[in-house]
Amino acid sequence: MISYAITDPSTLDFNHLERDLKRFSQKASMIVYRDKSNVSKNEAAFVQAAKMYDFEKVVIHGNPSLAKAAGADGVHLSSLQLDEIAEAKAMGLFVVVSTHTLEELKKAEVLGADMATFSPIFETPNKGAPVGLEVLRSVTSQVHIPVLALGGILTEEQIRACERYGASGFASIRYFGA
Numbered sequence: 001m002i003s004y005a006i007t008d009p010s011t012l013d014f015n016h017l018e019r020d021l022k023r024f025s026q027k028a029s030m031i032v033y034r035d036k037s038n039v040s041k042n043e044a045a046f047v048q049a050a051k052m053y054d055f056e057k058v059v060i061h062g063n064p065s066l067a068k069a070a071g072a073d074g075v076h077l078s079s080l081q082l083d084e085i086a087e088a089k090a091m092g093l094f095v096v097v098s099t100h101t102l103e104e105l106k107k108a109e110v111l112g113a114d115m116a117t118f119s120p121i122f123e124t125p126n127k128g129a130p131v132g133l134e135v136l137r138s139v140t141s142q143v144h145i146p147v148l149a150l151g152g153i154l155t156e157e158q159i160r161a162c163e164r165y166g167a168s169g170f171a172s173i174r175y176f177g178a
Helices: 014-025 043-050 064-070 079-090 102-110 133-140 156-164
Strands: 002-006 030-033 057-061 074-077 094-099 115-118 147-150 169-172
Touching: 002 147, 014 030, 014 043, 030 043, 043 057, 043 064, 057 064, 057 094, 064 074, 064 079, 074 079, 079 094, 079 102, 094 102, 102 115, 102 133, 115 133, 133 147, 133 156, 156 169
Parallel strands: 002 030, 002 169, 030 057, 057 074, 074 094, 094 115, 115 147, 147 169
Antiparallel strands: none
């Protein structure tokens, strides 16, 4: 099962980067650096430090060129960036895409994304109504790329439920941030 840690400024402190990455590496098989307020400042340092740990993939959020320049394994694109999948693939990047509907998920697959998150599964702050496990089961059965459940995943019980309902893994900020 894939466990994908999504970092943000509340969970990753560059003054204690090695400590934080060690904590993430104990639970996560993949990690993404995401800081929407601090574009193009810490990506290379993050990638260099994260590569010292046993993550299968080290990913940068939002910018394929920046991910490539920083030496990341891949890029995580938003659902508004589906048209950038081909560009990222041409750069040799592993591509993760955020999706919120079956249509977005199918489009991401057709365009060549390697993996997608699908959210929100459970209640999570500021993300709208959760879609629930039955919708997760439905969408995962209609695509062939790995789908990671995202949104409100805080417990081992929720992780196991997502796996039972067809997810190839899960992604979270708060689960890994504690």
